[in-house]
Every structure is written in C-alpha cells, then in structure tokens.
Amino acid sequence: MLTEQEEKSLERSDLIIDGATATWDMRIDGDINGTYVGSFRFRCYLDPLQQIAADRERRELLGNQPLYASEHESFLAYALTQLKHRIITAPPFWASSSPAQLAGNIADENIIAAVLDAALGAEIKYKSHLKKKKLDALSRGKKSTEKLMEGDDEDEDEDESESEES
Numbered sequence: 001m002l003t004e005q006e007e008k009s010l011e012r013s014d015l016i017i018d019g020a021t022a023t024w025d026m027r028i029d030g031d032i033n034g035t036y037v038g039s040f041r042f043r044c045y046l047d048p049l050q051q052i053a054a055d056r057e058r059r060e061l062l063g064n065q066p067l068y069a070s071e072h073e074s075f076l077a078y079a080l081t082q083l084k085h086r087i088i089t090a091p092p093f094w095a096s097s098s099p100a101q102l103a104g105n106i107a108d109e110n111i112i113a114a115v116l117d118a119a120l121g122a123e124i125k126y127k128s129h130l131k132k133k134k135l136d137a138l139s140r141g142k143k144s145t146e147k148l149m150e151g152d153d154e155d156e157d158e159d160e161s162e163s164e165e166s
Helices: 004-010 048-062 071-086 109-165
Strands: 015-018 021-029 035-043 087-089
Touching (some): 004 109, 015 109, 035 071, 071 087
Antiparallel strands (some): 021 035
C-alpha cells in the first residue's frame, strides 16, 4: 500500500521520470533577481558514496563548529551540497562563475529551496513508482495464483464426481 505522500508524488506532473533521472522545468519569480526559467535534470537517488560526500561537504561549509550554525545556514549548506550531487544538468543561471564555488550561489534563496524540493521530489516519485510497480506485480501474482487455485478446485470436483459415477 502506498502512503499518502507516495500517492501525491506519483501525481506530480512537473517531474518527468526517465529511468533513474528526472527532468524539471521551472519558471519561478525570485525575491531579488526577477524570474528564473530553465530546465534541470536530476539523479533520482544518491548512491552511498555520493551521500557521504554531500554530507562531508555540508559539514565543511558550516565550519569547525557546525552545531553553532543557524538553522538557516544549515539549510543552505544542506541544499547546496545535496544539489551539487543530484543535479546532472542545469540552466546557465545555476552555474558558478568560479570553480571554487558551489553552483547555485544565487541571491534568491527561494529558488534554491524550490530546486531542492524538486530534486527531493524526484527521488520520492521515483521510489514511489518502483514501489507501485512492485505492489502491482504482487497483486497480479496473487490474482493469478487464486485463479489457478480456483481451477484446481474445479478439477478436483470433476475428479470426485467421475470417481463416484464409476
């Protein structure tokens, strides 16, 4: 059975899943720099080494005392490092002007949050789709088994009536 969140993720038409990647087209107004328009392609999940690398980079961004970072700083560090590993292709506005900087170093934090929401939404939609396929296959298998069992019961009834006639 799919959860409510999984059901909603499958209905999310702005994310197009193709294999283990997702495409998302955006047109969102920023708080500072106007409207952002472009298409992103995301990985639908991070492998274990990518997860570790993203978290290591998040901690590095927060410095020696990450526990003293504000909630806002923690969110930005999480968002940018997750997106570094999740984004496959991005529109030009996302690129960094310096190789030393993370991509997505833009003035409009609402855009960063929207891109992270789409990237994480792609993972949820992808995993929900896999779970739905699995549940559908199990359901079909169960129905086939029940159908076969019903057929065996009918065959046994026929065998019993034939032996009674003899």
